[in-house]
Amino acid sequence: MGRIAVASIVILWLIPISFLVNTIVPDPYMDEIFHVPQAQQYCRGNFRSWDPMITTPPGLYFLSLAYVASLFPGLFCMQAVSSFSDSCSTSILRLTNGVLAVICSVLIYEIIIHLRPSLDDKKATLRAVVLSLYPLHWFFTFLYYTDVASLTAVLAMYLLILKKKYLFSSLIGALSVVIRQTNIIWVFFVACSGIIEFTQSRRKDRAEVDGVSSSREKEDLSANLKDVSKISNLRKRRVNNGAKSHNKITPQSSVPMTYTSGLLDEIHNIIIISWNHFWELFVSFSPFFMVFVAFVAFIRWNGSIVLGAKDAHTVSPHFAQLFYYGVVSALFMVPVHFSLDQAALLFRQFCKKKLLSLFQWLMALALGFLSVEFFSIAHPYLLADNRHYTFYLWRKVINYNRSTKYLMIPLYVYSWFSIVGNLAKNQKKLWVLVYFLACAASLVPAPLIELRYYTIPFYFLILHTDIPDSKSWFFMGFLHISINCFTMYMFLFRPFYWKHEAGAQRFIW
Numbered sequence: 001m002g003r004i005a006v007a008s009i010v011i012l013w014l015i016p017i018s019f020l021v022n023t024i025v026p027d028p029y030m031d032e033i034f035h036v037p038q039a040q041q042y043c044r045g046n047f048r049s050w051d052p053m054i055t056t057p058p059g060l061y062f063l064s065l066a067y068v069a070s071l072f073p074g075l076f077c078m079q080a081v082s083s084f085s086d087s088c089s090t091s092i093l094r095l096t097n098g099v100l101a102v103i104c105s106v107l108i109y110e111i112i113i114h115l116r117p118s119l120d121d122k123k124a125t126l127r128a129v130v131l132s133l134y135p136l137h138w139f140f141t142f143l144y145y146t147d148v149a150s151l152t153a154v155l156a157m158y159l160l161i162l163k164k165k166y167l168f169s170s171l172i173g174a175l176s177v178v179i180r181q182t183n184i185i186w187v188f189f190v191a192c193s194g195i196i197e198f199t200q201s202r203r204k205d206r207a208e209v210d211g212v213s214s215s216r217e218k219e220d221l222s223a224n225l226k227d228v229s230k231i232s233n234l235r236k237r238r239v240n241n242g243a244k245s246h247n248k249i250t251p252q253s254s255v256p257m258t259y260t261s262g263l264l265d266e267i268h269n270i271i272i273i274s275w276n277h278f279w280e281l282f283v284s285f286s287p288f289f290m291v292f293v294a295f296v297a298f299i300r301w302n303g304s305i306v307l308g309a310k311d312a313h314t315v316s317p318h319f320a321q322l323f324y325y326g327v328v329s330a331l332f333m334v335p336v337h338f339s340l341d342q343a344a345l346l347f348r349q350f351c352k353k354k355l356l357s358l359f360q361w362l363m364a365l366a367l368g369f370l371s372v373e374f375f376s377i378a379h380p381y382l383l384a385d386n387r388h389y390t391f392y393l394w395r396k397v398i399n400y401n402r403s404t405k406y407l408m409i410p411l412y413v414y415s416w417f418s419i420v421g422n423l424a425k426n427q428k429k430l431w432v433l434v435y436f437l438a439c440a441a442s443l444v445p446a447p448l449i450e451l452r453y454y455t456i457p458f459y460f461l462i463l464h465t466d467i468p469d470s471k472s473w474f475f476m477g478f479l480h481i482s483i484n485c486f487t488m489y490m491f492l493f494r495p496f497y498w499k500h501e502a503g504a505q506r507f508i509w
Contacts (some may be wrong), residue, residue, distance in 0.1 A: 002109055002113070002121040002125045002128070003110070005121075005125050006105045006106060006108075006109045006125055006128045006129060007102050007105060007106055009105075009125075009129050009132075010101060010102050010129070010132055014101060014141065017142055017488065018091075018094065018095060018142055021094070021142040021143070022090070022091040022094065024492045024493075025491075025492070025506070026091070027090065028090055028144070029143070029506060029508075030143075030387070030506075030508055031145060032143060032144045034051050034054050035054070035060070035061075035093075035144050035145065035146070036090050036093055036144055037051065038050070038051050038054060038058070038061060039065075039093050039144070040085065040088045040093075042058070042062075042064075042065055043064075043065065043068065043084060043087070043088035044085045050307075050308075052308040052309070053308050053309050054307060054309075055306040055307055055308050055309055056146050056179070056181065056306075057177070057178045057180070057181055058178070059146075059149065059153075059175060059176075059177075059178035060096070060146050060149045060179055063096060063100070063149055063179075064088070064093055064096045067096045067099060068092060068093075069084075071092065072084055075087055090144070093144045094143060096144070096149070097141050097142070097143070097144065097145070097148040097149065098142070100148045100149050100152045101137075101138075101148055101152075103156075104132070104137075104151060104152040104155060105128055105129070105131075105132040106128075107152065107155040107156055107159055108127075108128045108131050108155065108459075108463075109124060109125065109128035111155065111158065111159050111463055112124045112127050112463065114159065114163070115162075115464070123470065123473075126470065126473055126474075126477075127473055129477070130473050130476050130477040130480065131463075133480040133481060134332070134459070135332075135480055135484050135487060136452055136509060137151060137455055137459075138480070138484050139487055139488070139508075139509055140452070140509075145452075146179055146180050147452050147455060150176060150179045150455075151455055151456055151459065153172055153175050153176035153183070154173075154183055154186050154190075154456055155459065156172045157170075157173045157176060157186075157187065158190050158193070158460075161191075161194040161197075162197075164194075164198075166285060166288075167287050169194070169288075170187075170191075170285075170287035170288045170290070170291055171287070173186075173187040173288065173291055174291045174294070177295060181295070181298075181305055181307075182305070182442055183456075184291075184295045185438050185441045186438065186442070186456055187291055188288075188292070189434060189435065189460075191285060191288040192434045193434070194284075194288075195270070195274070195281065195285065196428060196431055198277075198281060198284065198285075199269065199270045199273040202276075202277055203273055262429070263429040263430060263433065266429055266430045267430060270430065315447075316377055316445065316447035317444060317445075318375060318376070318443075318444055318446060319367075319370075319375035319444055320372050320375055320377070321444060322439060322440055322443050322444055323368055323371060323372070323409075323412035323416070324398075324412075324449060325439060325443055325453075325454050325457065326412055326415040326416040326419060327411055327412050327415040328451065328454055329419065329454060329457070329458050329461055329462075330415035330418060332479070332480075333461075333465070333467075333476065334475070334476070335467075335472035335475050335476065336422060336465060336467055337418040337419070337422070342418055342422075345421070346414075346417060346418060346421060349421065361413065361417075364413045364416070365409060365413055368409040368412050369406065369409055372405050372406060376405065377447045377448075378394070379448040379449070381448055382394055382448060382449055387505050387507060387508055388507075388508060389487075389507065389508075389509055390509075393449075394449065419461065420436070422466070423435065423464055423465060425466055426464065426465075427464055435457075435460060435461075435464075439457045442456070443457070452509060487507070487509065490506075490507040491506050491507055491508060492506075494506075494507065
């Protein structure tokens with residue numbers, strides 16, 4: 001029932017806002033001027049045509065073809081279109097993301113109830129709806145961008161690996177890479193998550209088997225001790241046998257890997273269990289390995305990770321981007337990371353291990369300073385395009401004056417300490433480390449500050465953060481709705497004009 005409720009709620013806002021967007025902005029806008037004509041070329045069967053300004057693979061266009069093909073018979077019978085290519089209008093292509101947004105909301109619900117099976121339907125529905133309203137995902141539901149399709153494919157891949165359907169997960173992972181090539185990092189992250197869960201389940205199985213065998217041996221031991229009183233001439237022998245049985249029990253009992261174990265212990269346990277189940281692990285995860293091999297072959301053939309506009313998207317060491325992501329994600333989860341309780345918790349943790357905590361904070365602050373001073377990139381697109389909110393964030397906040405960017409370093413560090421601390425409450429330390437590395441691998445090479453890049457790591461973050469109280473979810477829902485109303489109002493009703501370019505310009509993420 002929860003799935004239907006979530007899908008219905010999403011459809012309730014999807015239909016009227018899609019109609020409003022397509023009425024006021026009927027023509028392709030911003031990056032749509034590349035994606036829409038390219039999809040229309042595919043609708044005409046011209047698969048050899050390619051716009052050199054498009055940086056991502058054609059996965060979204062193939063999904064649109066499948067979607068339009070499902071609509072075409074009905075549209076043709078209604079005489080709404082006369083040919084298949086006529087079906088690929090801007091509004092219908094945009095609706096591809098609308099359909100994917102509904103699917104994505106259901107996937108979010110499924111992941112929530114899988115990770116927290118004790119959660120009731122109403123709470124799971126509330127959380128799924130709030131996450132579907134996440135502003136950087138919600139806004140692009142109504143435009144023809146790759147973001148919604150990318151997120152949907154990655155979450156589908158993750159849900160399948162949670163359900164231990166490794167082959168299907170790898171196939172969806174391959175699709176996610178065809179939609180956006182940087183998703184190879186999240187394919188790797190999902191595969192690592194699957195391996196961690198695989199080894200954990202095998203360790204639990206072993207612990208259960210050992211527990212059963214231990215209980216049986218204890219029962220045998222107690223039975224032997226009862227027989228001792230009846231057969232006196234065998235007393236000594238039976239007691240000795242009982243002692244031997246007791247000695248056998250102790251080394252066989254194993255302690256399952258817990259969240260309180262150290263990082264090195266977790267790595268050591270995973271290596272041992274992986275080695276003991278090598279062939280089972282290899283067979284289960286070899287499809288992911290094939291995806292990685294295919295991606296390496298693509299990089300070698302293409303000469304770069306991006307397809308077009310390679311000069312504007314060169315890989316750069318933009319370490320400050322990782323800190324920007326931390327504070328933006330923490331702000332979207334204000335009740336979790338910026339409450340008095342959270343600040344007090346971090347302070348108590350600091351006091352518990354003062355020397356270690358002081359060293360960690362000093363190191364983080366030093367890394368933050370180095371990142372801001374030497375690895376903070378002002379991309380030409382960021383400085384020149386005043387249609388993006390990041391243009392104003394850079395000028396009015398981050399780079400307001402010489403000292404502002406340094407004054408924000410403690411906020412960056414606090415955000416990441418809060419993020420890691422919350423994740424470590426429920427996840428293994430190795431999982432948190434892999435997540436951090438995946439965030440770094442996806443964000444650091446990107447020279448442009450683009451908040452859309454934060455969407456996938458944010459979803460993995462919030463899905464694995466324990467937020468038990470409904471008040472926090474209602475507050476985040478209110479925050480997301482407020483931001484969405486503001487950004488959509490600015491986009492639709494506050495256009496402006498450039499002297500050097502015809503047509504209305506609109507504010508966008």
